[in-house]
Amino acid sequence: MDPEIAEWLQRALLTIGYQHRERMYADVEAVLQLFQNFLVPKAETYTHDNGRSQLLLSLIGTVPIVYQSATYNIPVAFWLPTSYPSVAPIVFVTPTALMLVKPGKYVDVSGRCYHPYLAYWNNRSDSNLVGLISVMQGVFSQEPPVYAKSNVSSQQQQQQQSSPTMGSYPSPTTSLRPAPPILNYSPRSGANTSTTQPSGANPQLNRSSSSSAAAFGPSAHPLTPQQAQLHTKLQTTLLEYKRASSREMDTLVTVNKQLNDAENSTKAEIESLRDLHTKIQYNITTLTRCIEQLNAKIEQIQAWPEEPVDEIICGSSVVHNQLFELVAEEIAIEDTIYLLGKALSQDKVELNAYMKHLRNLSREQFMKKALIKKVKVQLGHVE
Structure with missing residues (x-):
């Protein structure tokens, strides 16, 4: 592929935002190598059926077919969605000003092409552009999708036959850069396309080496x-x-x-x-x-091992056990004094009764503390 076209193609794929650019580039490159004189890439705005417009890469030009031992070109356009190859391409037959679409089994009146190869695109692991073009060539060879206008004057026919272009294609409304020019198709050497007409075809089907597209029409008889x-x-x-x-x-x-x-x-x-x-x-x-x-x-x-509860809770000697009991009693007395004071503040006990019990508890607490101090001295815990 031409380096300039390759550079433009890489930039177009990146700008449009194709999801699988490597696969896109490989498939387009394969098509351009096989059909380098027939198809060229363009960046154009495609309008979907719901009216949404989107910038897409397209391959516009012609594909050669053989009809009744003569070689002709069919003008086509392949639109490639941004999610290709997950989504099948959109194929249209694009007749020139001197042609009309011939609706058939795989082509509707608008030129949109339908085929099981497109319908079951996702179910085929080998689906690609080259295979699609090959299928379209086989379909168009059996049933040509275009024919010549019956009211075209002989002067217009001569102008069409002498025209060096491939037909008028709409210029892109949005393009990344001018696409390479569409190259004219020359008949294969050895094919007598300038003098041989298919049976029942319009004389416009007679093609010279500079003719641009095939047109099929009713019989002249x-x-x-x-x-x-x-x-x-x-x-x-x-x-x-x-x-x-x-x-x-x-x-x-x-x-x-x-x-x-x-x-x-x-x-x-x-x-x-x-x-x-x-x-x-x-x-x-x-x-x-x-x-x-x-x-x-x-x-x-x-x-x-199970530990005796008494040995865990009690002291190691009689004196220690006595100290343990004295400390517990002293703390209990202190809690009782606290609760008596709380009851007095809430008027649950009279002052005389409170003072009486407070004196008795304080005296007993003093005796407990003195005994605790004496026991600690005996145990060697001097404060």
């Missing part, structure tokens, strides 16, 4: 009334078949989208359940480890 009636019936039948096929295709596309959405939702739910299972397993492991530690601690405590 006049039809008999029976042939015209048959032709009308065939057109009506084909139109009804096309409408039925379009409805079926729309239904299949809708069902396919619903299935894909359900599959994605199921995958997300499965992934969420896996994460929850992992967390639960971690919590179970942690809880099991803690239970094992608690059981080990319980076994360790149960293995400890």
